[in-house]
Amino acid sequence: MTPHEEIFAALGDLAEGRVFPGIADEGTATPYVTFQIVGGAPVNFVTGEKPARRFVRVQINIWAGTSIEAFRLAAEVEDALRSAVHLQAEDLGGARDDYDEVTKDRGAIQEFMLFC
Numbered sequence: 001m002t003p004h005e006e007i008f009a010a011l012g013d014l015a016e017g018r019v020f021p022g023i024a025d026e027g028t029a030t031p032y033v034t035f036q037i038v039g040g041a042p043v044n045f046v047t048g049e050k051p052a053r054r055f056v057r058v059q060i061n062i063w064a065g066t067s068i069e070a071f072r073l074a075a076e077v078e079d080a081l082r083s084a085v086h087l088q089a090e091d092l093g094g095a096r097d098d099y100d101e102v103t104k105d106r107g108a109i110q111e112f113m114l115f116c
Contacts, residue, residue, distance in 0.1 A: 015033050030105055031064035037058050038111070062110075074095040078110070093110075094110065
């Protein structure tokens with residue numbers, strides 16, 4: 001599986017299935033979750049073998065009508081990633097507030113390092 005597929009497998013049931021790699025479809029109802037891979041760290045073997053998995057840094061974006069709702073969903077995201085123990089989720093700083101001036105939606109952004 002690709003990292004995108006593994007992340008979607010862990011989060012896909014949240015927000016009534018409104019979880020999207022990249023960006024959400026226009027007109028998507030809140031709450032919803034988007035995610036993108038924003039970096040990572042390679043796994044290098046001295047033997048030159050190609051690793052089956054690698055560390056990826058993923059940014060999770062939660063959008064909702066209120067900040068409270070966004071942060072509740074952020075907690076569900078964190079729980080889902082930690083429950084997928086094979087991903088070895090590491091929180092890289094906790095959720096922070098966000099706001100979309102166009103839609104007036106409130107959000108929470110959080111980054112994790114995952115082993116995918």
